[in-house]
């Protein structure tokens with residue numbers, strides 16, 4: 281009997297490549313579709329030649345087709361880090377809107393279940409803390425981050441419309457900051473920036489006074505949450521993230537300690553619309569998915585540091 285097929289858009293990216301690994305492990309035939317805008321073929325090199333893996337170099341904002349039956353679509357294609365989407369605002373809005381529309385059309389045609397990668401950024405600079413799924417957010421549509429936040433909000437609305445109007449089976453995961461091997465060193469996010477600065481013995485550059493908080497989820501926890509959500513019968517958005525909160529200053533000190541670096545912390549002005557606090561309320565994920573993170577930040581940082589050491593120090 282042939283294996284069930286899953287399409288993973290953004291499959292050569294950080295999260296997409298980990299999802300490819302998981303679905304191969306679960307016995308699926310995986311189609312990874314990616315235009316390599318921010319992804320890297322090196323992330324999926326180990327899967328090339330696997331009989332149940334295929335890579336399609338393709339822009340999902342143009343058209344999406346996969347031959348034969350399709351069980352699931354996971355739409356993860358999108359520039360995801362601020363430096364990427366600020367550099368590529370139109371591609372970001374296109375992949376969130378047209379790319380999502382194309383994937384939803386394919387899902388409808390194939391009778392596939394579709395899961396979209398939404399984000400904690402739909403909450404903007406939140407006025408409610410921690411953020412629960414029923415909080416509607418505080419987003420500036422015309423601010424620099426609006427291209428990403430509003431693309432993701434539109435993506436959620438479009439997906440929900442296909443669900444209610446066409447009866448399509450859809451799932452929406454709101455992902456909070458995730459880290460792990462295969463993150464890009466230069467993606468501008470705080471974690472790879474701090475790690476590479478610490479490994480190079482440079483100052484760790486915090487924004488503002490470093491008192492803003494973040495919470496970091498290890499990638500294996502995220503993948504488990506996504507897998508459970510996909511297989512669940514829950515169509516409303518679900519937060520997946522680690523609620524363990526830390527200030528940027530504390531995080532910088534932790535990275536300096538774990539790398540044994542002699543780096544210091546220096547400060548740059550806070551970027552416009554940078555959220556001051558970010559922490560998921562995961563009550564819903566616990567209730568409907570029986571999911572909660574298993575890895576502490578330190579446990580996740582271990583393999584991540586190993587990965588970055590190879591990248592930075594060779």
Ligand SMILES: NC(=O)c1ccc[n+]([C@@H]2O[C@H](COP(=O)([O-])OP(=O)(O)OC[C@H]3O[C@@H](n4cnc5c(N)ncnc54)[C@H](O)[C@@H]3O)[C@@H](O)[C@H]2O)c1
Nearest residue numbers: 290293294295315316317318319339340357358360455458
């Ligand atoms: N990493 C996180 O912490 C995080 C948090 C919230 C949401 N997300 C979402 O998860 C998804 C994956 O994020 P990531 O961190 O792996 O980013 P990433 O940049 O590593 O991966 C995104 C992938 O999408 C591909 N892509 C972009 N536009 C495309 C297009 N038009 N057609 C085909 N492929 C395209 C890129 O080449 C890349 O491989 C994104 O949708 C992002 O918004 C990520």
